[in-house]
Ligand code: FES
């Protein structure tokens with residue numbers, strides 16, 4: 001008898017073309033150089049006296065000094081080894097002990113974008129600048145007095161390619177089994193460099209946020225519109241409704257590759273203030289939402305840690321369009337000239353959730369009947 005054999009090519013050699021978020025811009029604005037391990041190398045991020053943030057290769061082309069250990073001098077980063085100065089444009093801005101700077105002395109300067117109070121870098125293995133229209137959209141709530149400040153969290157994931165997290169875009173069933181939510185509506189739209197997931201769901205009566213006392217019996221209805229803008233940056237507009245109150249949230253789910261098989265997962269949250277809510281309360285609410293999101297990611301990570309990479313998943317009729325999503329994702333890993341229409345053409349797919357919802361509701365009801373309840377806290381974090 002033939003059986004299904006799992007196929008998996010080694011992870012790609014190159015890193016995705018596109019904008020990658022490096023976190024909140026303010027983190028880098030303290031006059032010091034910052035090291036970011038990304039794209040298989042080390043980057044240095046610094047703020048020059050002009051105020052703008054620059055991202056350069058972390059190693060000095062003179063003799064390999066580590067610029068992240070250097071000093072910001074004026075608008076340049078000074079190498080700790082022989083004090084060569086590198087401007088944010090990548091040009092050598094001076095060598096104090098030399099008569100002149102060698103012609104064409106230049107290091108790699110990564111294109112940057114500061115928006116939504118965050119810093120983004122553009123990665124392109126072919127070395128081209130971002131094409132017209134390929135950008136990160138503005139988020140109206142970011143920096144608005146009607147919204148909280150950002151909370152920002154990071155988690156290093158070793159041993160997995162970042163494709164694992166992108167797969168979540170189409171994976172309806174894992175929301176029930178891994179995240180203890182019950183999806184009722186699930187649709188995907190892919191077009192150009194954007195991949196969107198439309199989601200509606202409810203919390204499970206047999207699961208609760210184990211770390212928030214009093215939430216045991218709260219029914220939460222959730223609606224979400226989440227879109228990847230490029231290979232790594234998802235903006236998720238979320239509405240959580242419980243007992244007649246809706247919390248409006250923007251969740252950023254993004255990552256950058258560290259190496260071929262490791263990535264930095266990041267998530268940021270802002271919430272819209274309720275009328276009359278003060279800043280501190282709004283920030284605390286955002287932090288609480290972020291904590292729940294963090295638990296969700298830990299549930300994913302627990303799966304990734306032990307799962308096999310798989311290029312040929314065996315799908316059923318209630319699964320989302322994994323193959324189409326991966327074709328969309330492939331556009332970021334081929335040369336720009338090789339991007340095929342099948343990677344970027346508009347594609348829509350809505351899962352008919354009726355069968356799944358019926359079975360899941362029965363399972364939840366049976367658990368409630370039997371007194372079985374699940375905690376959101378991942379197994380590895382629970383005591384005992
Ligand atoms: S290695 Fe950087 S100045 Fe010499």
Ligand SMILES: [Fe+2]
Nearest residue numbers: 168174178300
């Ligand atoms: Fe997930």
